[in-house]
Amino acid sequence: MTDTMKVSEIESTELAPAVETTAKRGVRWTAVAMWAVALGVLALLGWGLIQANAPRPEVGEVAPPFTVEFFTGYEWQGQPSVALEDLRGKVVVLNFWASWCVECRYEADVLENASRQYAPDEVVFLGVAYADVEPNSLAYMQEFGVSYPHAPDLGTRISNSYEITGVPETFVIGPDGKIVYVHIGPINQTTLNRVIAQAMEGGS
Amino acid sequence: MKERLRITDYGLCFTFCGLLLTLLFLTAGVAMAQTGEVTDDEVNAVAKDLFCPVCESTPLDVCPTKACADWRELIRTQLAEGKTRAEIHDYFARQYGDGVLADPPKRGFSLILWALPVIGVAIGGVLFVRYVRNLRREGDAAATAVVPTTLSPASAASVLQPIVPLEASGDYVSRVEEELLARK
Amino acid sequence: MIPDLGTIALGFAFGTAVYAALAAWYGHRTDQPRWVESARNATIITLPLVALACFLLIISLLRSDFSIEYVWRVSSRGMPDYLKVTALWGGQAGSLLFWNFLLAVFTAAAMMRNWRRQRELMAYAIMVASFTQIFFLGLSLFIENPFNRLAFVSPDGNGLNPLLRHPGMIIHPPMLYLGFVGFTIPYAFGMAALMSGKLDDTWIRLTRRWTLVAWLFLSLGLILGGRWAYDVLGWGGYWAWDPVENASLMPWLAGTAFLHSVMIQEKRDMFKMWNMFLIVLTFCLVISGTFIVRSGVISSVHSFAQSAIGPLFFGFIAIMFVFSVYWLSKRHEALKSENHLNSFLSREAAFLYNNFLILAILAVVFLFTYYPIFSELITGEKGFVGPPVYEQATGPLFGALVLLMGVAPMTMWYRTSAQRIGMGVRWPALAALIFIGVLIVLGIRDWRALLGLWIVSFAAILTLLEFWKGTRGRMKAKGEPPWTAFATLMGRNRRRYGGYWIHMGVIVMAFGIISMELFQEQTQIRLTVGDTLSLGRYEMQFLGASRFPGPDDLLITQATVDVYDNGRYVGQFYPRTELYTRTNQPMTIPDARSTISEDFYMLMINWEPTSSNQATFRVYLNPLVNWVWAGGIIFVIGTLIAAWPDRKEELVTVSRPHQTVLAGGD
CATH class of the missing domain: 1.20.5 (Single alpha-helices involved in coiled-coils or other helix-helix interfaces)
Structure with missing residues (x-):
């Protein structure tokens, strides 16, 4: 036992110079790789953190752009689809909803009434169905006799860019394309009227 | 020499078993029958690999929310229309984003x-x-x-010891015994 | 009063931790051992202070003191007392405090136990461990103080998250935390070795048991987590490749690689750099895993709500990463051990293959877990990777690992001849093949199952043979009866045979996992009262359901079903749904007829009492699922055998640092 112990000690000292040359080359490479991986992972984590803590689009910020294709039977000024940029100069009430969402039912009539109350070239109402299946969406819209344009959220992209926390959620966007108001949960008539008025003033 | 012969025996044995396996594989035939009514099981089989955005990290087939129940109903409708599993998955990916697929495209x-x-x-x-x-x-x-x-000849021998004698002796039992005795 | 005391205790604990780090640094710098000793005493004093804070929080929880925000958030008056106690780790702030407590326990224990042995390393180890403690205590004190008062007075609290009200969940988090926290000790000593330049294997010998203990708790945490998912989450499985699960699996993998490769350094004094790298990797995975779970970077069912600790935690991780890599690259030259292999078929080579496979699995899991962030960074859309992809990618690697696990114990240090291994494996290989033949005759055709089961049964035979050969050797040499021989064998070679015992646990689990993956059956059907459904040999009759209030805010809907196995009545079962009315959170709790060969696992997913007398059931046939749990128990016993303190062995290793010659195993 003791003999072998000595041997391995001798081995490690005696052989060191022989391996030195190959070792040196390896050193820098390994160190660089370690730094690269560590910093890369750090960057990824940091970026993820920024993303996770990113504030949702807030009042005063420019509303994220999107284009929607309406459900069949719906249109805006004869068009089957619309982009948010095309609506500049108008107040946009963007409402996220789903047929499976109970609370959305509380506000459906409110929104429908409001949409009839304002001139269509001043205030545009847009409904976006979140994670909803088409037959149910259509049935829901029929149930509430919704007349303003509604669209499915293809690829769940709009919901993601507005970082909605759930449905219903309503964004009121001013004529300048900036968000005037964000409402989480079902909205009521008074609030809606107040913020639309506010948006129209702010824009002019 | 004797060793080599024995190995050949095992080789034969392996071959035989392999043939047996192949034969059994070939005789195995499973056919799937298609019935009219779409069952919950067929729906779940498709839903298993989908994840709805409402309940993150929960597969669609076990997610209890109303939204997921609606999605499953849609799968049922589409299955009844004769769509395949892949077509349905494609539809959901288009409709709700690639993020709903357990198996990304x-x-x-x-x-x-x-x-x-x-x-x-x-x-x-x-x-x-x-x-x-x-x-x-x-x-x-x-x-x-x-x-x-x-090294001195004595310690050189001890270095070689693990390399040579174990090769030669090849007897596990004696090695364990020795070791156990050594530990005593 | 009590909350103030709690904050004061935390404050003092923070103070002692800061003092410990500074005193250790100063004492070491000025070469005054008295300062280092004082620093060590400070780390030990931290423990009762943090324990006091924990105790005060538990008292507040038991007294339902809803003036404290945390108590209000995680408990309610109606909760049973044991749940009030476990609510200590039911939310972010409390679990951070608990985490601090465990860290203090480990640090104090390591300082007391290792004090006499390695003074050179101690100052640095205290600095590293105390720095970690300072960070977590800082979080508890300044960011997530569990003793923060509520601005209003509330008559009752929110109650504990329903998911956490299960017995499995009571012990699962502490086990995981113990595992996570435990790795701080080997990391601290590893870094101490790097910083002091005392790079021999002292640090490994000092921390071997700590590593095994941390690893044991992490394994227990993983197994209990699986059991909890199986019993509570109601989807018929135990592992979903959820980011949070992966966050604990990854350090476990790295720790497993480390536990294997340190043996090369102990035996042959090679791969010093590699071992150091592995312990650093393990620790970095521990803290980054904790980070993603607690900061909401990757969302998951298990993760805590978004919180303010994110940026600070990120800062801590950045410091630890940079600090570790800096010292690793600085000592790279000195750590350069003269590595060489005498043969591709040797014990040391086998450990290298093991490391390669484990790290490959780790890399794959890492890529998939972080893919959502990665994908959002590049494409702007949050991607998602589901279980099928994980299984495809890791399956073959796990298969290769089990195969290696079976064959590797036959290799010897330095070299083994191919002929010897060939002779060793041919009979077991043939026996396993015959077993597969039997399975084919029984009707199993899936090639993945057949290949997997062949590997697992082959490894099982080889592992059992190791026990047999050892026992027989003793019986022959000593004339001992078989059981005595077996017991003495285990007792005398705890590490080696404990290791094989762990391998056996893995093999038993693997049988269960393969069966569950490939042969799980399920069906879902709506039944009217009196109807039956059948799956496999089981038949289930729906007798009726009832709805009644449970403890606290719980509303239970319970079905009563009779189960028949091959037409034979085996008992009445009660799958149920629970609704926590305060949060409106539903849970589907299964009931199962459980046997060694399979579980008949029943879920009631819907009951319509008014419209009809119908309920929808979902039943699973989970083949060999109990093997997973049994394997887990074997695994834990094996780890206990390997980790059990043994004065004699420690003396042996200390006096003979390089056992080279005959000890084939360990």
Whole structure:
């Protein structure tokens, strides 16, 4: 036992110079790789953190752009689809909803009434169905006799860019394309009227 | 010599078993029958690999929310229309984004999910094999260089001991016994 | 009063931790051992202070003191007392405090136990461990103080998250935390070795048991987590490749690689750099895993709500990463051990293959877990990787690992001839093949199952043979009866045979996992009262359901079903749904007829009492699922055997640092 112990000690000292040359080359490479991986992972984590803590689009910020294709039977000024940029100069009430969402039912009539109350070239109402299946969406819209344009959220992209926390959620966007108001949960008539008025003033 | 003969025997044995396996595989035939009514099981089989955005990390087939129940109903409708599992998955990916698929589509950026492991393990494997071979070469160098020159004959013998006698003796039991005795 | 005391205790604990780090640094710098000793005493004093804070929080929880925000958030008056106690780790702030407590326990224990042995390392180890403690205590004190008062007075609290009200969940988090926290000790000593330049294997010998203990708790945490998912989450499985699960699997993998490769350094004094790298990697995975779970970077069912600790935690991780890599690259030259192999077929080579496979699995899991962030960074859309992809990618690697696990114990240090291994494996290989033949005759056709089961049964035979050969050797040499021989064998070679015992646990689990993956059956059907459904040999009759209030805010809907196995009545079962009315959170709790060969696992997913007398059931046939748990128990016993303190062995290793010659195993 003791003999072998000595041997391995001798081995490690005696052989060191022989391996030195190959070792040196390896050193820098390994160190660089370690730094690269560590910093890369750090960057990824940091970026993820920024993303996770990113504030949702807030009042005063420019509303994220999107284009929607309406459900069949719906249109805006004869068009089957619309982009948010095309609506500049108008107040946009963007409402996220789903047929499976109970609370959305509380506000459906409110929104429908409001949409009839304002001139269509001043205030545009847009409904976006979140994670909803088409037959149910259509049935829901029929149930509430919704007349303003509604669209499915293809690829769940709009919901993601507005970082909605759930449905219903309503964004009121001013004529300048900036968000005037964000409402989480079902909205009521008074609030809606107040913020639309506010948006129209702010824009002019 | 005797050893070699015995190995051949086992070789025969292996071949026989292999043939047996192949035969059994060939005789196995399973046919799937298609029935009219779409059952919950058929729906679940498709839903199992979908994830709805409402309940993250929960597969669609077990998610209790109303939204997921609606999605399953849609799957049922589409199955009744005769759509295949792949078509339905495609539809959901188009409608709600690729994020709903448990098995991301093999296109665009998500290709790295397949490419990186394969390439990574392959490159890693090649580097690893080269590294180990290098170690092996150094091992040979160490064995020839160190032992005769720097050691007394006695300790040289003890270095070689683990290499040679174990090779020769080849008897596990005696090795364990020795070791156990040594530990006493 | 009590909350103030709690904050004061935390404040003092923070103070002692800061003092410990500074005193250790100063004492070491000025070469005054008295300062280092004082620093060590400070780390030990931290423990009762943090324990006091924990105790005060538990008292507040038991007294339902809803003036404290945390108590209000995680408990309610109606909760049973044991749940009030476990609510200590039911939310972010409390679990951070608990985490601090465990860290203090480990640090104090390591300082007391290792004090006499390695003074050179101690100052640095205290600095690293105390720095970690300072960070977590800082979080508890300044960011997530569990003793913060509520601005209003509330008559009752929110109650504990329903998911956490299960017995499995009571012990699962502490086990995981113990595992996570435990790795701080080997990391601290590893870094101490790097910083002091005392790079021999002292640090490994000092921390071997700590590593095994941390690893044991992490394994227990993983197994209990699986059991909890199986019993509570109601989807018929135990592992979903959820980011949070992966966050604990990854350090476990790295720790497993480390536990294997340190043996090369102990035996042959090679791969010093590699071992150091592995312990650093393990620790970095521990903290980054904790980070993603607690900061909401990757969302998951298990993760805590978004919180303010994110940026600070990120800062801590950045410091630890940079600090570790800096010292690793600085000592790279000195750590350069002269590595060489005498043969591709040797014990040391086998450990290298093991490391390669484990790290490959780790890399794949890492890529998939972080893919959502990665994908959002590149494409702007949050991607998602589901279980099928994980299984495809890791399956073959796990298969290769089990195969290696079976064959590797036959290799010897330095070299083994191919002939010897060939002779060793041919009979077991043939036996396993015959077993597969039997399975084919029984009707199993899936090639993945057949290949997997061949590997697992082959490894099982080889592992059992190791026990047999050792026992027989003793019986022959000593004339001992078989059981005595076996017991003495285990007792005398705890590490080696404990290791094989762990391998056996893995093999038993693997049988269960393969069966569950490939042969799980399920069906879902709506039944009217009196109807039956059948799956496999089981038949289930729906007798009726009832709805009644449970403890606290719980509303239970319970079905009563009779189960028949091959037409034979085996008992009445009660799958149920629970609704926590305060949060409106539903849970589907299964009931199962459980046997060694399979579980008949029943879920009631819907009951319509008014419209009809119908309920929808979902039943699973989970083949060999109990093997997973049994394997887990074997695994834990094996780890206990390997980790059990043994004065004699420690003396042996200390006096003979390089056992080279005959000890084939360990």
